[in-house]
Amino acid sequence: MYDNRASESAVTADDIKIEAKGVNVHYGTTHAIKDVDVSILDKTVTAFIGPSGCGKSTFLRCINRMNDTIDVARVTGDIRIDGEDINDARVDPVQLRAKVGMVFQKPNPFPKSIYDNVAYGPKIHGLAKNKGDLDDIVERALRRGAIWDEVKDRLHAPGTGLSGGQQQRLCIARAVATEPEVLLMDEPCSALDPIATGQVEELIDELRRDYSVVIVTHSMQQAARVSQKTAFFHLGNLIEYGDTDEIFTNPKDPKTESYITGRIG
Amino acid sequence: MTDATQIPSSGAARPAGKSIITTDDRTKKRNAAEKRFRMYGIAAILAGIACLVVLLGSILMNGASAFQQTFIQVPVYLNPEAVDPNGNRDPEEMGSATTFTYKPIVVDAMAALVEERGIETEIDPGDMDALFSAAAVAQVRDRVLANPELVGETVTFNILASSRVDGYLKERVSRDSVARDSNIDAGHLDIVDELRAEGDVVKRFNWDFIFGADASESRPEQAGMGVAMLGSFFMMLVVLGLSLPIGVAASIYLEEFAPQNRLTDIIEVNISNLAAVPSIVFGILGLAVFIQFMEFPQSAPLVGGLVLTLMTLPTIIISTRAALKSVPPSIRDAALGVGASKMQSVFHHVLPLAMPGILTGTIIGLAQALGETAPLLLIGMVGYIATNYPDGVASGFLDPNSAMPAQIYEWAKRADPAYYERAWGGIIILLVFLFAMNAIAILLRRKFERRW
Numbered sequence: 001m002y003d004n005r006a007s008e009s010a011v012t013a014d015d016i017k018i019e020a021k022g023v024n025v026h027y028g029t030t031h032a033i034k035d036v037d038v039s040i041l042d043k044t045v046t047a048f049i050g051p052s053g054c055g056k057s058t059f060l061r062c063i064n065r066m067n068d069t070i071d072v073a074r075v076t077g078d079i080r081i082d083g084e085d086i087n088d089a090r091v092d093p094v095q096l097r098a099k100v101g102m103v104f105q106k107p108n109p110f111p112k113s114i115y116d117n118v119a120y121g122p123k124i125h126g127l128a129k130n131k132g133d134l135d136d137i138v139e140r141a142l143r144r145g146a147i148w149d150e151v152k153d154r155l156h157a158p159g160t161g162l163s164g165g166q167q168q169r170l171c172i173a174r175a176v177a178t179e180p181e182v183l184l185m186d187e188p189c190s191a192l193d194p195i196a197t198g199q200v201e202e203l204i205d206e207l208r209r210d211y212s213v214v215i216v217t218h219s220m221q222q223a224a225r226v227s228q229k230t231a232f233f234h235l236g237n238l239i240e241y242g243d244t245d246e247i248f249t250n251p252k253d254p255k256t257e258s259y260i261t262g263r264i265g
Numbered sequence: 266m267t268d269a270t271q272i273p274s275s276g277a278a279r280p281a282g283k284s285i286i287t288t289d290d291r292t293k294k295r296n297a298a299e300k301r302f303r304m305y306g307i308a309a310i311l312a313g314i315a316c317l318v319v320l321l322g323s324i325l326m327n328g329a330s331a332f333q334q335t336f337i338q339v340p341v342y343l344n345p346e347a348v349d350p351n352g353n354r355d356p357e358e359m360g361s362a363t364t365f366t367y368k369p370i371v372v373d374a375m376a377a378l379v380e381e382r383g384i385e386t387e388i389d390p391g392d393m394d395a396l397f398s399a400a401a402v403a404q405v406r407d408r409v410l411a412n413p414e415l416v417g418e419t420v421t422f423n424i425l426a427s428s429r430v431d432g433y434l435k436e437r438v439s440r441d442s443v444a445r446d447s448n449i450d451a452g453h454l455d456i457v458d459e460l461r462a463e464g465d466v467v468k469r470f471n472w473d474f475i476f477g478a479d480a481s482e483s484r485p486e487q488a489g490m491g492v493a494m495l496g497s498f499f500m501m502l503v504v505l506g507l508s509l510p511i512g513v514a515a516s517i518y519l520e521e522f523a524p525q526n527r528l529t530d531i532i533e534v535n536i537s538n539l540a541a542v543p544s545i546v547f548g549i550l551g552l553a554v555f556i557q558f559m560e561f562p563q564s565a566p567l568v569g570g571l572v573l574t575l576m577t578l579p580t581i582i583i584s585t586r587a588a589l590k591s592v593p594p595s596i597r598d599a600a601l602g603v604g605a606s607k608m609q610s611v612f613h614h615v616l617p618l619a620m621p622g623i624l625t626g627t628i629i630g631l632a633q634a635l636g637e638t639a640p641l642l643l644i645g646m647v648g649y650i651a652t653n654y655p656d657g658v659a660s661g662f663l664d665p666n667s668a669m670p671a672q673i674y675e676w677a678k679r680a681d682p683a684y685y686e687r688a689w690g691g692i693i694i695l696l697v698f699l700f701a702m703n704a705i706a707i708l709l710r711r712k713f714e715r716r717w
């Protein structure tokens with residue numbers, strides 16, 4: 001965890017968006033996350049890498065309390081967003097999830113029209129006063145999701161009729177439509193072909209201007225391409241966290257080194 | 266790899282390698298086994314279809330005749346001295362003339378008709394009542410009371426023939442059986458033959474079988490399903506109104522909200538077990554709880570509906586839970602991920618996707634309830650003679666009534682073979698309802714089905 005301290009000293013406290021201290025997650029008797037401390041910066045893409053089953057998704061789901069929906073999951077420790085404890089009894093997870101958007105591994109548009117997919121979040125959070133407002137929000141979100149040009153003529157066609165890559169960008173548009181401040185992405189490209197992956201990666205780089213983006217990926221090339229910070233997990237431990245360039249060129253921990261050179265994975 | 270493509274042409278020339286043209290013994294055996302298995306499957310399906318054809322065929326053959334009824338067209342002189350002794354055409358005073366007064370009028374009319382057609386017969390004119398139904402007398406009386414101005418005129422009536430005459434036209438009654446029958450003589454049948462030739466006796470479609478009320482044991486020709494149909498209708502309203510909301514709410518709670526623990530496991534197992542509990546058990550429960558303890562009226566569709574609700578709930582819960590389970594979890598994640606509450610995710614996304622399954626399960630549950638007889642036995646809906654139409658919604662729920670399957674059971678139990686025919690006819694009506702409900706289930710499924 002010394003790297004952690006090192007990175008903290010490298011940035012000013014204002015830039016810290018999410019701060020986790022002593023986070024532990026148990027699934028029944030499985031200890032999935034072991035005492036993880038990490039500080040995630042605003043307007044930065046942070047990549048979580050590590051062999052599969054090491055707890056990347058689990059940790060990501062702690063940040064918007066999606067683990068609440070799993071009966072056997074038990075989360076302890078302190079996670080703060082903008083200094084506010086997200087596990088505080090007064091926090092409504094619904095409000096939290098409006099602030100922390102999530103994009104899932106498999107594109108999962110609602111079986112509704114493209115327009116309704118994007119409009120749903122703003123509608124339930126009361127972000128639009130009238131139909132015109134909502135139309136604007138939808139257009140802005142679809143532009144953010146870099147899919148507006150492809151779907152502007154068929155906003156009322158089903159979202160499930162799009163190609164995989166388009167669906168994933170629609171899901172990103174849906175996530176940004178609620179005006180979140182943090183965007184969590186769990187392997188958003190693992191179900192996509194290389195061209196669609198390229199488009200989504202470009203989009204992630206765009207999103208960095210407004211959001212704190214956390215992306216789980218099993219592709220080290222992807223982590224190197226899109227992220228500024230990288231965290232390496234192994235068997236539930238956060239082994240190393242630092243600037244992406246540093247991690248890939250000069251890893252401090254031998255486990256990190258063997259992972260990025262392909263010896264564990 | 267490259268020579269693999271040459272095998273077809275050089276197969277025979279290469280004894281060392283294995284040819285794929287000639288099938289070896291193992292493959293032959295396996296193919297034979299597969300073929301055999303396919304044959305078993307086809308045989309099973311054919312046997313099933315054959316049974317179905319026999320079943321439907323026999324139902325149609327036995328029951329179709331119930332939809333036809335024999336009528337006699339007879340001019341009746343409405344003698345004012347008999348039907349309106351006070352001579353003032355006041356329906357209220359005329360009401361004091363009972364069917365006893367009217368019977369001779371109809372008997373005389375029959376005798377007159379026989380004479381007018383020039384039919385030679387040894388039958389005493391006073392014995393003509395064997396030709397027509399007792400219901401015919403009431404039919405004439407009702408018409409007169411409704412139109413007092415008819416008194417004194419000769420009006421042509423289409424009266425119901427007696428069940429023996431009807432049976433004769435349907436070949437259920439023969440001259441042999443008539444010899445042993447005290448209700449009718451061979452002479453009557455001769456009259457019927459002649460009147461039929463004249464076109465006075467006709468067999469035609471009988472709407473009263475579908476919409477009419479049940480009749481007493483001795484008047485099968487008059488009995489219909491209508492009132493029992495209403496009884497079933499009001500029961501189904503109760504079942505639908507209670508079991509759909511309760512069943513869906515319970516399923517949503519169990520599937521989406523309840524924690525996974527010992528208690529919910531026990532509840533789950535018990536619901537599955539309830540689905541297998543014999544329906545008569547629900548019947549005796551209904552008798553004890555609704556009638557004896559809560560003192561609801563006996564034979565009432567409300568009580569029948571409550572009992573059938575208990576019976577239908579497990580079916581609806583099981584199918585609703587299956588439908589909810591089949592909605593991909595990714596949809597729930599997506600909704601929660603954009604900040605929907607649990608309830609919003611269920612009502613906006615999960616429930617609409619589960620709708621086809623829920624509706625299908627509900628309609629199948631209702632169809633089961635519609636055909637259920639045993640529990641009705643215990644709450645007195647069998648054996649009640651449903652001769653009165655309910656005169657409103659409240660009496661539809663609370664007045665004693667029967668139900669379609671109970672009515673069929675009742676008819677099948679009665680001694681007169683004319684009722685046997687009506688039981689089959691009733692089965693046809695019940696099946697039409699069941700087919701219609703299944704068709705609705707399929708249509709709703711189509712309409713609500715969406716891909717994701």
Ligand SMILES: Nc1ncnc2c1ncn2[C@@H]1O[C@H](COP(=O)(O)OP(=O)(O)O)[C@@H](O)[C@H]1O
Pocket residue numbers: 027030032050051052053054055056057058059070072
């Ligand atoms: N819903 C769950 N129930 C029980 N165990 C789980 C569940 N989800 C994940 N786990 C366990 O937690 C560990 C970490 O899983 P996960 O976070 O999905 O790994 P990753 O995303 O890095 O591949 C694994 O050992 C996995 O088996």
Ligand SMILES: [Mg+2]
Pocket residue numbers: 056057058186
């Ligand atoms: Mg994962």
